[in-house]
Amino acid sequence: MSGHGAPIPMMSRKGAPLKGEAHVPGDKSISHRSLILGALAVGETKITGLLEGQDVLDTGRAMEAFGAEVVNRGGGEWSVHGVGVGGFNEPANIIDCGNSGTSVRLIMGAMATSDITVTFTGDASLNGRPMGRVTDPLALFGTQSVGREGARLPMTIVGAKNPVPVRYTVPVPSAQVKSAVLLAGLNAPGKTVVIEKEATRDHTERMLVGFGAELSVEDTDEGRVITLVGQPELKPQTIIVPRDPSSAAFPVCAALLAEGSDVLVPNIGLNPTRAGLFYTLQEMGADLTFENMREEGGEPVADLRAKYSPDMVGVEVPPERAASMIDEYPVLSVVAAFAKGQTVMKGVKELRVKESDRIDAMAKGLRAAGVAVDEGPDWWTVTGLGVGNVQGGITAESRLDHRIAMSFLVMGLATNKPMSVDDGGPIATSFPIFEGLMADLGASVTRSNT
Secondary structure (H helix, E strand, C coil): CECCECCCCEEEECCCCCEEECCCCECHHHHHHHHHHHHHEEEEEEEECCCCCHHHHHHHHHHHHCCCEEEEEECCEEEEEEECCCCCCCCCCCEECCCCHHHHHHHHHHHCCCCCEEEEECCHHHHCCCCHHHHHHHHCCCCEEEEECCCEEEEEEECCCCCCCCEEEECCCCHHHHHHHHHHHCCCCCEEEEEECCCCCCHHHHHHHHCCCCEEEEECCCCEEEEEECCCCECCCEEECCECHHHHHHHHHHHHHCCCCEEEEEEEECCCCCCHHHHHHHHCCCEEEEEEEEEECCEEEEEEEEECCCCCECCEECHHHHHHCHHHHHHHHHHHHHCEEEEEEECCHHHHHCCCCHHHHHHHHHHHCCCEEEEECCEEEEEEECCCCCCECCEECCCCCHHHHHHHHHHCCCCCECEEECCCHHHHHCCCCHHHHHHHHCCEEEECCC
C-alpha cells in the first residue's frame, strides 16, 4: 500500500513525441530548508515557489508543532514567522514525517540541542529506514535517542540540555547527515566542525550564510571542512526557490528516450552539487543544452532543453560524482537501458538506504523488462540494448518510493510494450503535478484503474 492511501496502479506506453515546456516544482531540498531555517530565524521569512509536495508539507506541519507560524498565502507563496535558534517548543504530539527521510533527519538535527523531547514516526517506508547515521553524531552533542531495533522509527529524541560543540567527519557522503549536524550546531556554544571527504549538496551551507550564520568552508587534506559558529541570531529572508533538478530529471530523460521529442525545462537549479546527472547524460551523447544561464538567490540557474537522443552510449560514472546525483541514479539506469553498451555506477551504497533499496528495486524491474543488470554492495551496471530493443511489458514494484515509480513510468514511454507500476501514490510526496505535466507534454501516463 501507499503510505498515503490506497495503491494507485499506473501505466505508461510509447506514443507521440514529447513537446513543450515542463514547469517542474520548486527544489525539494531548498524547500525543506527554507521552512526549517525560517522557523529558526527571528521574524518573517517569505518563500516563493515552495514545492507543495507531501514531504515538504510534512516539514511545514512539524515547524508549526515546534511553535513557528507557517502560512500558505496561495500560488506557491508562503511565510514563516520563526521562533529563533533555541526557541523550539516541545510538541504536544508525535511528529509524523510521512515518507520523508529529509524531513525527519533535518528536524532531528534542528531540535537536538534544545531541551525538549520529541517522538518521530512516519509511513511504513520511513519507519523501515535506519536513523543511526544521524542519531550517532547527534549523541556527541549530548542528545539521547530511543527507537526500534536497528535505530528505526518510531523514535524518541531527548534534546541536549547543555549541548557541546562537535567536530565530526561524515563517514559516507550524505547531505542529510551533514545538514543534521550543522543544524544541531546552531544551538551549541563555540564552533561545530563538519568534515566531508566527498562534497555533497551544499544548500544548507549557502542558506545558513544567507540567514546570517557565521560559517566558513575550507578544502584541506582532511577534506571539505565546514566550520559553524553556534548560537547566532538568524535573520529572516525572502527566498525564491529554483525549480528542482531532481524532478526535472524525469521529463528530461523522457524527452531523450521518446522519438521526436523536444522539451524545455525552464528555471532549473544547477548547483554544482546537484547537477551530476545532466553532465553524465551529456557524456552519454544526450542532446541536452543549457540556455539563459544566470544566478538567482545565490544559486546558478538555467533553462534546460532536451531532445530525442537515439545514439547514446554507456559510460562509467565517476564515483566522486555520486553525491551530486544520488537521487537520479534510478532514472539514469532507465536511460542506460536504451543506450548502447554498459553504464557503470560506483560509490553508490547510499542508494541502499533511501526510500527503498533503490539498486535492488531498479535491478529487479529492469531485469524483468529484459535488461541485464549486475550489482554489488555499492555499485551496479546496466548493459544497454539500444533504442527500440527494450521490451518492457511488466509491472514493477514501486516499494513506496516516488523515484522508482516515476523512473519505470519514464521507461514505458520508450519500451515496445507498456510498463506498469503497482503504486504511483508515493509520487505525490515530491512531484504532485507529475501526471498533469507529463500529459501536457504529450506523454501517455495514466492510472490503470481509470
